[in-house]
Amino acid sequence: MEDIRMANISMENICKTYPNGVSAVENFSLEIKDKEFLIFVGPSGCGKSTTLRMIAGLEDITSGVLKLDGEVVNEVPARNRDIAMVFQSYALYPHMSVYDNIAFGLRRRKLSRDEVDQKVREAARILDLESQLKKKPRELSGGQKQRVAMGAAIVRNPKVFLMDEPLSNLDAKLRVQMRLEIEELYERLGATIVYVTHDQTEAMTLGTRIVVMKDGIIQQVDTPENLYTRPANLFVAGFIGSPQMNFLKAAVLDKNGVLTLEAGGSTLALPESRQKPLKEKGYVGKEIILGIRPEDIKDAEIFVNVLEASCITARIQVYELLGAEALLYFEHAGSKVTASVHSRTKAREGDTVRLAFDMEKSYLFDMETERSIL
Numbered sequence: 001m002e003d004i005r006m007a008n009i010s011m012e013n014i015c016k017t018y019p020n021g022v023s024a025v026e027n028f029s030l031e032i033k034d035k036e037f038l039i040f041v042g043p044s045g046c047g048k049s050t051t052l053r054m055i056a057g058l059e060d061i062t063s064g065v066l067k068l069d070g071e072v073v074n075e076v077p078a079r080n081r082d083i084a085m086v087f088q089s090y091a092l093y094p095h096m097s098v099y100d101n102i103a104f105g106l107r108r109r110k111l112s113r114d115e116v117d118q119k120v121r122e123a124a125r126i127l128d129l130e131s132q133l134k135k136k137p138r139e140l141s142g143g144q145k146q147r148v149a150m151g152a153a154i155v156r157n158p159k160v161f162l163m164d165e166p167l168s169n170l171d172a173k174l175r176v177q178m179r180l181e182i183e184e185l186y187e188r189l190g191a192t193i194v195y196v197t198h199d200q201t202e203a204m205t206l207g208t209r210i211v212v213m214k215d216g217i218i219q220q221v222d223t224p225e226n227l228y229t230r231p232a233n234l235f236v237a238g239f240i241g242s243p244q245m246n247f248l249k250a251a252v253l254d255k256n257g258v259l260t261l262e263a264g265g266s267t268l269a270l271p272e273s274r275q276k277p278l279k280e281k282g283y284v285g286k287e288i289i290l291g292i293r294p295e296d297i298k299d300a301e302i303f304v305n306v307l308e309a310s311c312i313t314a315r316i317q318v319y320e321l322l323g324a325e326a327l328l329y330f331e332h333a334g335s336k337v338t339a340s341v342h343s344r345t346k347a348r349e350g351d352t353v354r355l356a357f358d359m360e361k362s363y364l365f366d367m368e369t370e371r372s373i374l
Contacts, residue, residue, distance in 0.1 A: 007069065007159035007192040008034050009055060014064035016050050016216075024050045025216040028064070032194060037186050039207035040196045042239070047216035048196045052162050055194060057081050068159065084153035088165040090145045092137040092152075098124075099133040102151040123151040126188065127181075143174045150185070163195040167202065179205060200240055204228070212236050234289065234370035237363055243294045243340060245363065248333040250290040252283045261290055264333030269309035271360050277373050278364065288373065291363030297339035298356045299328070299347055307356035315352045328353075 009032035016025040025047040032038050040048035053059035054066065057078030066074055073081055092101050102123055106116045124130045127147040137145055146166055153161055166182075167175045179202060186193055186206075197203055203210050204224045212219045212227065212235075220232040231237035237245045250263040259275040261268040268290075270278070278284065298304065304311055314337070318329040321343060328339040328347055339355060347353045364373040 008032065008067075009160065009192070009194070010065075010067040010070075011051075011055075012065040012067075014051070014054060014066060015062045016047070016054060016059065017062045023216055025054070028216075028218060030211065030218070030221065032192065035190050035192055037193045037195065037206060037208045039203045039210045040194070040213060041198065041200055041203040041210055042213035042219075044198060046213040048198075048211075048213050049164055050216075051213075052085075052164055052194060052196050055160075056083055056085050056162050058085075082159045083162055084156050084158035084160070085162045085164065086146075086149050086153050086166045088168045090137070090149045090169075092145060092148055094137050096136070097133065098129060098135050098137070098140070098148050098151075101137070101148055102129075102155055105152060105156050119155040120151075123154045126154065126185070127151050141174075142170045143178055146170065146178060147181070150182075154185075154189070159192065161189075161191050161193045163193065165196055165198070168197075168199070175199075175202070182206060200242065204240070212239060214239075230372070230374075231363065232372055234291075234365050237291050237365070237372075241293060243327065243338045245291045245293050246297070246335065246337045247365075248290045248292075248335045248337070249287055249367075250333065251287050252278055252285065254284045259284065261288075263290060264312070266312040266332070267309075268312075268357055268359060270362075274359060274362060274364060274374070281373060283364075283373065287367050289365040289367060289370075291365060292357055293361065294327070294338045294340035296358040296361040297337070297341070298358065299339065299341045299345055299353055303356045303358075304354045307358060310357045310359045311354050312357065313352060314355055316347050316349055319347065319349050328355075 011028055011030045014025060014028040017023045028051060040051060042048050050059055054061050057076060061074050065072055099120055102120045103116050106119055124133055127150060129147055129151060132140060132144060167178050170178060183206060207224060209221060210224055210227055211221045214235050220227060220236045227236060227240045248263045250261040253260050253262050259270050259278055261270060312332055314330040314332055316328050316330050320327040324343055325340050326343050326345050328341060330337055366373055
């Protein structure tokens with residue numbers, strides 16, 4: 001394919017308020033770099049698709065400034081923005097062949113027949129659609145239809161690709177396959193891609209950076225690794241990671257200058273890396289929220305012995321075997337807790353077991369602001 005051109009997107013204090021007063025996006029500011037694969041992720045109704053549609057020009061911006069390569073495009077119609085959009089609904093013409101669906105946008109540009117043919121066949125080769133070109137959309141699988149929609153976007157050689165939940169209509173196995181194909185496509189095209197999903201696995205595997213949104217507001221913009229290891233607040237911590245992080249109320253206690261956490265009658269020793277910020281920020285004697293990921297709760301004897309100072313006793317309510325791992329569900333400190341342990345665990349429903357919290361990997365959050373203390 002020919003080179004995709006430079007594409008920087010700048011968003012300054014973008015807001016979207018509907019005529020009925022409902023605010024969909026608030027003070028959204030973000031710089032999207034050239035050739036970046038940026039993902040908007042968050043629960044349904046958080047404003048991610050609305051933001052994407054504002055970039056595309058399909059949705060009016062209430063206030064704020066949107067720039068494409070330094071040029072303000074707030075009032076520029078969608079067709080003049082040099083942006084291609086891929087929807088979850090495929091948006092194919094049912095009466096046209098695959099070839100004609102991919103060629104449609106090119107023909108409107110009055111390109112020669114040879115040019116159109118060359119671009120369509122090149123896109124079909126990249127997307128493994130060469131044998132499907134004469135078929136109608138109804139003869140294709142969901143994954144093939146999505147590839148045709150991507151083909152129609154690729155041939156336009158746009159500055160930016162916008163993808164709105166493109167895989168959500170596919171079954172789980174096909175989603176994984178298409179995810180890999182999109183990743184390969186990104187490597188090959190070297191394009192700027194802005195991608196919307198509510199699926200955090202998709203977000204974590206595809207994005208160079210991820211924007212986590214809630215109620216129209218950015219919660220954190222970061223690399224997948226940083227979102228997982230350094231969540232900015234309780235929402236991000238709970239949203240990123242599966243099974244999700246456990247949260248327990250805990251009191252910060254000081255015994256001769258050494259801090260521990262007291263949660264549900266259990267005392268949990270804190271490493272120095274966790275004691276220091278609690279002391280410096282004045283949390284001694286206060287309640288905080290302790291976050292611990294399921295994989296950082298251990299039931300193997302070796303861990304229980306080594307981490308003896310941060311163990312709890314719990315009665316297992318539900319046991320689930322998931323192949324290489326098993327999930328143990330129990331309650332502690334008034335919260336439902338999940339532990340992800342090795343499938344060889346002897347723990348079963350109704351058993352009372354000792355479980356070790358790896359406090360080196362714990363997360364601490366302010367009770368009021370829900371922001372990370374670390």
